[in-house]
Amino acid sequence: MIRLTLASLLLYTATTSPTWAAHRSSAEFIFDSGQPEYNQAYEKARKVIASDIHDNQFLAGAGWAQVWTRDSSYSIDLALNLIQPELSKSTLLHIKQDVPGIGECWAQDSCGHFGGWPGLTDAIVGATGAWSLYQATGDLDFLKQAYTRTVNSLQRAEKDAYIEKTGLFGGCASFMESNSGYPLKYANTHTLLAKTSALSTNALYYHGYVVAAKMAEVLGHDPEPFLDKAEALKDAINENFWQEDKGYYGYFIDENQHLIPQMEGLGEALAILYGIADEDRAAKILHSTPTTPLGFPCLWPQFPEYSTYAGRQEYFYYHDGMIWPFVQGYWGWAAAKNKDVTTFGQELEKMLKLSQKNDTFMEYYHPQDGKPDGSQDQLWSASGYLGMVYHGLFGITFESDGIHFSPVVPSQFHHLTLQKVKYRDAILSITIQGNGSHLEAFILNGKKQDRPFLPSTLKGNQTVEITLR
Secondary structure: OOOOOHHHHHHHHHHOOHHHHHHHOOOOOEEEOOOHHHHHHHHHHHHHHHHOEEOOEEOOOOOOOOOOHHHHHHHHHHHHHHHOHHHHHHHHHHOEEEEOOOEEEEOOOOEOOOEOOOOOOHHHHHHHHHHHHHHHHOOHHHHHHHHHHHHHHHHHHHHHOEEOOOOEEOEOOOOOOOHHHOOHHHOOOHHHHOOOEEHHHHHHHHHHHHHHHHHHHHHOOOOHHHHHHHHHHHHHHHHHHEEOOOOEEOOEEOOOOOEEOOEEHHHHHHHHHOOOOOHHHHHHHHHHOOOEOOEOOOEEOOOHHHOOHHHOOOOOOOOOOOEOHHHHHHHHHHHHHOOOHHHHHHHHHHHHHHHOOOOOOOOEEOOOOOOEEOOOOOHHHHHHHHHHHHHHHOOEEEEOOEEEEOOOEOOOOOEEEEEEEEEOOEEEEEEEEOOEOOEEEEEEOOEEOOOOEEEOOOOEEEEEEEEEO
16 A cells, blocks of 8 residues: 555554444434435445544544545545534644745645655645535634635645646646556656646646635635636646547646546546536536446546556556545536436446445445455545535535535435534434426425525524425
């Protein structure tokens, strides 16, 4: 494993006993889909997340008993901002580093194959986790700290990672920080990798600028400089990565400004979710991007040089086209955002089947046979499943002043409930009747509403009833 240390294993073993897990278990956020297997996967995901809590922070998993910027931020964005807001806050406040001449930034994770900054440049993902947490909580004191880190992190990237010729940021694709995620010539060569530009990392920087603008507006600062840079980066992404003949974006721009045409799963999903892809392109991506019968891969096609890695001739390895559940969670969320009920339903079912391979959510799974691999009790894998429930099935979209609902419910479901949902000062009971994505009625506390929106100012028990057809 690339990030594992003996000290981290000892820490994890000492802090995830049954007593700890029982202490952190909760009767909140009760999910019933009418389908026992989906309910069981939901409870499994909750238990995995509970096992990853130590010292008021989230660890990445059984094999990664550390606090990581990307693992934490993606998990918070997918689900933990709703179900564990206080722990999300304490975790995000922990992942910082002081950069000389700039100040406090989001901490850049490092790895064994490509080192750290500037080969790895995806620390800006902290802004994504932080903004999603603010939207869920309205915590202005936290937002002020997050804003400073986000602005500083953007300045660091503009100074060290910006490639003027393309208008893109250089560095490894987000979380794909192993040799197996790149052609063999990049193996253990972070200086060469830093000259490339990946779809997912640039999508994160685009979102970082957008988030900085939104934070600035809330805090009374000028958002326009961030919006201008966001728009320029969006144009550069579409100009450099889009493949009209394939109907999806390419993986990365190499050191010679040539596009490597593989699809990158996380990048495709983020391009849809962040609005980098317009409506027409989003539909093409969802229908054209290669997937597998067992789940959505992190890149495809695989790089053949890793097919016999470590002597395992029957399997490819780690980042080389494996199915990572958190990536699948984002892909499902992207499909739901686009109201693609079929794609969302297929990927949710695939996620369910992977979760049934053993008694935990693993780090990744092999696309050839679904074999579980990597770390057990993986935080972002469990969060990926919960994200498909919260943002897909229930269509929860956080806004600064409330929750917008836009459920996407596949045909196998007819009655969904989510109870004892803590949202700011309210406790929500949510029921969905029917399936599809067309909203027929949205009823709040017995009164039909003009739009599917729940204000953040509500307090106490609130009943939400949604009918689809």
